[in-house]
Amino acid sequence: MRLSQYFLPVLKETPAEATIASHRYMLRAGMVRQQSAGIYAWLPLGFRVLRKIEQIVREEQDKAGAVEMLMPTIQSAELWRETGRYDAYGPEMLRIKDRSDRDMLYGPTNEDMITDIFRSYVRSYKMLPKMLYHIQWKFRDERRPRFGVMRGREFLMKDTYSFDVTKEDAVKSYYKMFVAYLNTFDRLGLKAIPVKADTGPIGGDLSHEFVILADTGESEVFCHKDLLDMNAPGNVDFAGDLSAHVDSRTSLYAAADEMHDATAFAALPEDKQMSARGIEVGHIFYFGDKYSAPMNANVMGPDGKEHAVQMGSYGIGVSRLVGGIIEASHDEDGIIWPKSVAPFGVGIINLKTDNEDTDKVCETLYAALAKAGIDPLYDDSNDRGGVKFSRMDLIGLPYAITVGPRGVAEGVVEIKTRATGERQKLSPEAAIKFLTAEFAA
Structure with missing residues (x-):
């Protein structure tokens, strides 16, 4: 699912009536x-x-x-x-x-x-x-x-x-x-x-x-x-x-x-x-x-x-x-969702939309993960990076992949595990293999 096509009305402030x-x-x-x-x-x-x-x-x-x-x-x-x-x-x-x-x-x-x-x-x-x-x-x-x-x-x-x-x-x-x-x-x-x-x-x-x-x-x-x-x-x-x-x-x-x-x-x-x-x-x-x-x-x-x-x-x-x-x-x-009930398996964060290189990597990741049945959510919005990171943490998907111009130039993307906060840099191909293995376990 592409965020630009989805309905996700995230709130910045906590409603007063919400106590837990x-x-x-x-x-x-x-x-x-x-x-x-x-x-x-x-x-x-x-x-x-x-x-x-x-x-x-x-x-x-x-x-x-x-x-x-x-x-x-x-x-x-x-x-x-x-x-x-x-x-x-x-x-x-x-x-x-x-x-x-x-x-x-x-x-x-x-x-x-x-x-x-x-x-x-x-x-x-x-x-x-x-x-x-x-x-x-x-x-x-x-x-x-x-x-x-x-x-x-x-x-x-x-x-x-x-x-x-x-x-x-x-x-x-x-x-x-x-x-x-x-x-x-x-x-x-x-x-x-x-x-x-x-x-x-x-x-x-x-x-x-x-x-x-x-x-x-x-x-x-x-x-x-x-x-x-x-x-x-x-x-x-x-x-x-x-x-x-x-x-x-x-x-x-x-x-x-x-x-x-x-x-x-x-x-x-x-x-x-x-x-x-x-x-x-x-x-x-x-x-x-x-x-x-x-x-x-x-x-x-x-x-x-x-x-x-x-x-x-x-x-x-x-x-x-x-x-x-x-x-x-x-x-x-x-939220930190268990993999079994997470609304989407992986979030893909494009740090620079409308950039030919980052768009291409994101599209490759999106297609491969969808084909593997991992059900990715692709944040293709024009929001600032900080907004994208906070939103992804808030909705609690098990993994987030960040794709930015610098990383693409180096041939890597960053994967964050939501439950532990652990980050690792892998090639897009290795990232796909890692995530496929994680969801097959």
């Missing part, structure tokens, strides 16, 4: 624009990141055996009345009426609707287990929306729902999704810590939050230091026994319900204690027949009797992750 890093940088880098309290338009740069995160989430769900579908944002209140949640959910639910005066709502979650879909088609245990998911916009009318997309009212969420005959099978599905989440966050370049959690309005008796560490985290996390050194499970045989993949982590859980009670934390050796601030980016639940029983979502079991299906739900805040990644990875100059 992700909010500041998302506004300054032209990723989002606030349309009303807690509701944002996703501008091209932010939208590219959002879609990359969404695709990684999708791939890991598919790998775990979940099947994608799409449910509507507007739901009938009748389904929620069947489960008793319509009146119990609270003012966060946006309740509306259609032109026929029917009670409707903008869905904050989908347990009730997916249970209705399931009961319409599945009658026998032979059709189980099943995991269904969608990635859809949701709305929760937060009392105090703040921190940009971290605590907005409208947000993009991946929610998966599992269906099993027995509790034993349902717990297996739960841990299958547990592992899928660890793999997902690992691919996003995040160190996510699973923490025992309160089930809240979703319900159930087994739940974990996945939190990433950041100074601006909304909750205090107490955990074993070794959790930070553990790798994600990688390519797991989801047909096998998953307990071994989570046992080592489970033994290290030290946070109590809601992550505020440090009782379990006090029992750890002092040199293994760690407390920090955390941002929730995922939450998983096993809740049995909380929804299937009142909605008569029953299946015929192998014993010839009807059983209320055992369910779980599993959410990841896709749009929230954009802010979470920035909170975990930035410096005073701007």
Whole structure:
């Protein structure tokens, strides 16, 4: 993409309402624009990141055996009345009426609707287990929306729902999704810590939050230091026994319900204690027949009797992750994107546009990197060099190539690695080989 053809409304000043890093940088880098309290338009740069995160989430769900579908944002209140949640959910639910005066709502979650879909088609245990998911916009009318997309009212969420005959099978599905989440966050370049959690309005008796560490985290996390050194499970045989993949982590859980009670934390050796601030980016639940029983979502079991299906739900805040990644990875100059979700792989800075020599080198680099699938952003503007450097640091691309008349005369370009600040001078051909190898790793 050429910057001259792109839409990148970068701001020089930090908006007064932005108090945390992700909010500041998302506004300054032209990723989002606030349309009303807690509701944002996703501008091209932010939208590219959002879609990359969404695709990684999708791939890991598919790998775990979940099947994608799409449910509507507007739901009938009748389904929620069947489960008793319509009146119990609270003012966060946006309740509306259609032109026929029917009670409707903008869905904050989908347990009730997916249970209705399931009961319409599945009658026998032979059709189980099943995991269904969608990635859809949701709305929760937060009392105090703040921190940009971290605590907005409208947000993009991946929610998966599992269906099993027995509790034993349902717990297996739960841990299958547990592992899928660890793999997902690992691919996003995040160190996510699973923490025992309160089930809240979703319900159930087994739940974990996945939190990433950041100074601006909304909750205090107490955990074993070794959790930070553990790798994600990688390519797991989801047909096998998953307990071994989570046992080592489970033994290290030290946070109590809601992550505020440090009782379990006090029992750890002092040199293994760690407390920090955390941002929730995922939450998983096993809740049995909380929804299937009142909605008569029953299946015929192998014993010839009807059983209320055992369910779980599993959410990841896709749009929230954009802010979470920035909170975990930035410096005073701007964002530092992991390669897996960066809006562009490499920025090309032409220090003297309309110069035959620098233009030629930039065009060669641009064509070669695009052909290699690295997706470069070519700054072909007439702005001063300092403006170009600051803008590239702000938007946080993993690498920047600077092409200037002096370097071209010497046969070199300069590559800057955003995460480390390291600079190296290479020939254009060597630069292409270096970057191709970096993105192939």
